[in-house]
Amino acid sequence: MPPYSTSQKQAIAQFVNLTNSKDSVASKSLRATGWNVERAVDALKFPFLTNRFFAGTAGPSKSTKFLNEVFDSYRDDAEETPDGIGIDGAMKFLGDIEVQLDEVACLAIFEMCKCPSMGEFTREGFVDGWKMTHCDTKPKMTQHVQYLRSNIPKDPELFRRVYRFTFPLSRMQGQRNLQFEIAAEQWKLLFTADRGGVPWNTATTAWLDLWIEFLEGRGKRPVNKDLWEQAEVFMRKSLEDEDFGWWSADGAWPGALDDFVGYVKGKRGQGSEMEVE
Structure with missing residues (x-):
């Protein structure tokens, strides 16, 4: 690229x-x-609509003007950060559109606006993100939050987009991997129903609890991008079939997930094909 x-x-x-x-x-x-x-x-x-629809639209639209005004109203320091909203302004904005900090919808807003870090907005990301949703008033923004709350748990593509964006959003500056403690907190948020995520548990298995317990037993190692992304794929598979009918020892899963299968089977008293660390 x-x-x-x-x-x-x-x-x-x-x-x-x-x-x-x-x-x-x-x-x-x-x-x-x-x-x-x-x-x-x-x-x-x-x-076929491109030329006709975009003809003469070079100037800023009303929605763009409104969104820039909203953005400006939350900047912490207009002189030092003309194109950025810091943590204080971000918290006030999220409160005004009725977003709780400990819900998945908050992560969805950060993903939509392509925030460079937790609680930080850029002008371009803020304006473009809200324009894509056609939200040009604060009441519409609040309504969109309700839409996110309703749809994140039942729309796998939307959930995956938010889930995957959470990895770079949550990393410490300058680090490639995610600290285990941060990853664990985000999994507890994303994989829990009462916070607006997808609950990772089935009739016989408390998957999320076992996953955190397993990784703690491995020494709380940092989580890389591949493991983060494949954990969500694994979660979906385990909800579809908790008896591992889809799993193969020859599959391309990260080693930690291979070992986790052995860990779960051991907990169930089924034995394991994998060596558990």
């Missing part, structure tokens, strides 16, 4: 998430629309 700015990389990631396109298609479409994600997505889906 050619060298892109941070905002361009965020736009490419957002386009790919929305359209399931390749990065090359995303970058080509975005360059053609001046890196405007909303226009690029519409141009891909409705090419």
Whole structure:
């Protein structure tokens, strides 16, 4: 991939998430629309409307003007950070649209706005993210939060998008992996029903508790991106079939998940094909 700015990389990631396109298609479409994600997505889906719909729309729309005004009202320091909202402003904004900090919908807002870190918004991410949802008033933003709460647990694609974005969002600056303590807290948030996530438990197995217990027993090692992403895939599989009919010792699972299968089987008194550390 050619060298892109941070905002361009965020736009490419957002386009790919929305359209399931390749990065090359995303970058080509975005360059053609001046890196405007909303226009690029519409141009891909409705090419016959592109020229007519976007003709004469070079100036800022009313929604863009409103969203910039909202953004400006929450900046902590207008002079030092003209294009950023810090933690204090972010907390006030989230409170005003009725988002709790300990719910998955909060992570979904961060994903939608492509926040560079927890509780930090950029102007471009904020404006583009809310424009994509067609929310140009605070009441509409609050309604969208309700939509997220209702749909995250039952929409696997939406959940996966939020789940995967949580990994870079939660990493400490300069680190490639996620500290175990942080990963564990995020799993407890994302895999728990009362916080708006997908509950990871079945009739006979408290999967989430066993997963945390297992990783603690391995020494609370940092969690890499592959393990983080595959844990969600494993979770889905275990909810579909808690007896491991889908699992194979020759599969391409990360080693920790292979060992976890052995750990669970050992807890059930079934024996194991895997060596448990």
